[in-house]
Each structure stands twice: as structure tokens, then as C-alpha cells.
Amino acid sequence: MTQPQRRVGLVLARASRVLGEEPYYHEFLEGLERVLTPAGVSVLVKVVTDRPAEHETYERWAAEQRVDGVVLVDLAPDDDRVALVNRLELPAVVLGAPSTASGLPTVWTDDAGFAREAIRFLAGRGHDVIGHISGPPAFAHTQLRRAGAVAEAGERGVRLVHAEGDYSYESGHAATAELLPAGPTAIVCDNDLMALAALDALREQGRAVPADISVVAWDDSALCQLAVPALSAMSHDVGRIGELAAGALLDAMAGAAPAVYEAPAAHLVARDSTR
Incomplete structure (x- = not known):
């Protein structure tokens, strides 16, 4: 008799438009499936509008036994989703800092350290x-990146000016316009899509990249290489992060003790957008 298909769930509380444009989760899912599919595990992805809808999804999945485990993403400090999956007895893996995981297995990238590297590169x-x-x-992860950038800027005597986005093209465009009066000669963006928007916003303002302003992206998808000029980026192996998350989830589903799985170190790839 064949065994029932096992499933793991990933709930994304993001605008579907942003997810359609943003390469990160496409690459992450590819990595997940490279490990899970041969193990006979499928991935169920649900996009919701907000955190209450995400909570309701976990409650329903657990009640209906729809999934055998979940991946938690975009955690905040003291995130209540950790307690929720524990109460529901759903095996779970956190994609983020171990400080947010409260005993769950974690796939971790050094966001603060990599932000420091980006500032160090530009200050140099x-x-x-x-x-x-x-x-x-x-x-x-936003808080860690910002803290790392602030710390490195302070040590190097650099003035850091900040604007917030939501990973969408539109927010990157608006944030670039917000920053320009402060006179930056370089801009670091927390994802590739906002960096592409920065290039367009600067072009519209008559600012040459990199002659007037340098731009650095985060993640380094194919979009960075296809941009004009090609974007320098903090390059992460997002597919490998997905593979690590899949392995961690298989371990959790098998009852293994929680562990921290460190993703491969990112490195800055310099291209034409920085001088």
C-alpha cells in the first residue's frame, strides 16, 4: 500500500504583486523542492494579506492535517508564530536569526555582518x-541589517541616511526620491527589485550611475546582472538556503533536536553600478 503524500507549508504575508516580481522566493522554493521532492514531500504555498490570515492558515492546516511541517519567514523579535506552531504541534523551521526562533531549528544568515560589508565596501x-x-x-532581519549598517558607518565616519520600503519596485522608487535631498553618493537597497527602482529613479532625476551615485543591491538574482548598469550586490546563494531549510524541516519532521543551520556566507560582487 502506498503511503500518503507528505506536504510542508509556506505562508507568505506579502502582496501577491510583490511576490510575483521578487526573485528571492522563486529561488528559495527551487532550493526547497530540490531536497523535498526526492524525499516524497511536496510544498504547499499560500499567499495571504496579513498576519491574522497567516495564523488562521496554520490553525486550519493543523486541524485538517493538511501539512506535516511549515517554514516560518519574516519573523519579528518575540514573534507569536513560534508559540502558535508549538501549540499546534507543527514541526517548523525558522528562516531568520536564531534569536527569533525560541528553540525551533533555524536557517540563519548574518544580516548584520553582511550589511557591515556593504558599508565597508562603499566607504573604502x-x-x-x-x-x-x-x-x-x-x-x-531588517533590524539586524540596519544595526550592522549603522555600526559600520559610525566606525568609519560615514553619514548613513535611511528610508523604508516594502521590497516592491514602487517603494524603492519612492524611497530613492526621499533620500536624494540628503546628498548620498551611494545607496544600498535591501533587495534587487528596490535597487532596480533606484536605478530608474536616479535616471529620471538626471543622476548618472555610478558617476554621480553608486547603487548596491541585496540577494544578487539574475536581475542584477541584466540591469543597466549591472548592479553590484551582496550575493547570497538563495537556492542553497532553500536546500538547508528543506533538510532542517525533514529533520524536524523526523523528531530531531532543534539545530542552527548557517547559510553560506554572502560576498559582495562588484559590477558597473559602483565606482
Whole structure:
């Protein structure tokens, strides 16, 4: 008799338009499936509008036994989803800082350290006013990146100016316009899509990249290489992060003790958008 198909769930509380444009989760899912599919596990993805809808999804999945485990993303400090999946007895893996996981297995990237590297790279090239376009401030990884950028800027005597986005093209465009009066000679963006928007916003303002302003992206999808000029980026192996999350989830579903799985270190790839 064949065994029933096992499933794991991923709930994304993001605008569907942003997810359709943003390469990160496409690459992450590819990595997940490379490990889960051979193990006979499928991935169920649901896009919701807000956190209450995400909570309701976990409650329903657990009640209906729809999934055998879940991946939690975009956690905040003291995130109540950790307690929820524990109460529901859903095996879970956190994609984010171990400080947010409260005993759950974690796939971790050093967001603060990589943000410091981006600022260090630009400061080393003579930039003394640097703009940072972050993601939503409630996310722990946003807070870590901002803290790392602030710390490195302080050590190097660089003035850091900040604007918030939501990872969409539109928010990156608006945030770039918000930063320009502060006179940055470089801008770091927390994802590729906002960096592409920064290029367009600067072009519309008559600012040459990189002659007037340098731009650095985060993640380094194919979009960075296809951009004009090609975008320098903090390059992450997002597919490998997905593979690690899949392995961690299989371990959790098998009852293994929680562990921290560190993703491969990111590195800055310099292209034509920085001088």
C-alpha cells in the first residue's frame, strides 16, 4: 500500500504583486523542492494579506492535517508564530536569526555582518554619505541589517541616511526620491527589485550611475546582472538556503533536536553600478 503524500507549508504575508516580481522566493522554493521532492514531500504555498490570515492558515492546516511541517519567514523579535506552531504541534523551521526562533531549528544568515560589508565596501571607495533603503522595520532581519549598517558607518565616519520600503519596485522608487535631498553618493537597497527602482529613479532625476551615485543591491538574482548598469550586490546563494531549510524541516519532521543551520556566507560582487 502506498503511503500518503507528505506536504510542508509556506505562508507568505506579502502582496501577491510583490511576490510575483521578487526573485528571492522563486529561488528559495527551487532550493526547497530540490531536497523535498526526492524525499516524497511536496510544498504547499499560500499567499495571504496579513498576519491574522497567516495564523488562521496554520490553525486550519493543523486541524485538517493538511501539512506535516511549515517554514516560518519574516519573523519579528518575540514573534507569536513560534508559540502558535508549538501549540499546534507543527514541526517548523525558522528562516531568520536564531534569536527569533525560541528553540525551533533555524536557517540563519548574518544580516548584520553582511550589511557591515556593504558599508565597508562603499566607504573604502570614498563614499561618506550613504543611503540605505530597508525592508519593513518590523522584521528582525531588517533590524539586524540596519544595526550592522549603522555600526559600520559610525566606525568609519560615514553619514548613513535611511528610508523604508516594502521590497516592491514602487517603494524603492519612492524611497530613492526621499533620500536624494540628503546628498548620498551611494545607496544600498535591501533587495534587487528596490535597487532596480533606484536605478530608474536616479535616471529620471538626471543622476548618472555610478558617476554621480553608486547603487548596491541585496540577494544578487539574475536581475542584477541584466540591469543597466549591472548592479553590484551582496550575493547570497538563495537556492542553497532553500536546500538547508528543506533538510532542517525533514529533520524536524523526523523528531530531531532543534539545530542552527548557517547559510553560506554572502560576498559582495562588484559590477558597473559602483565606482
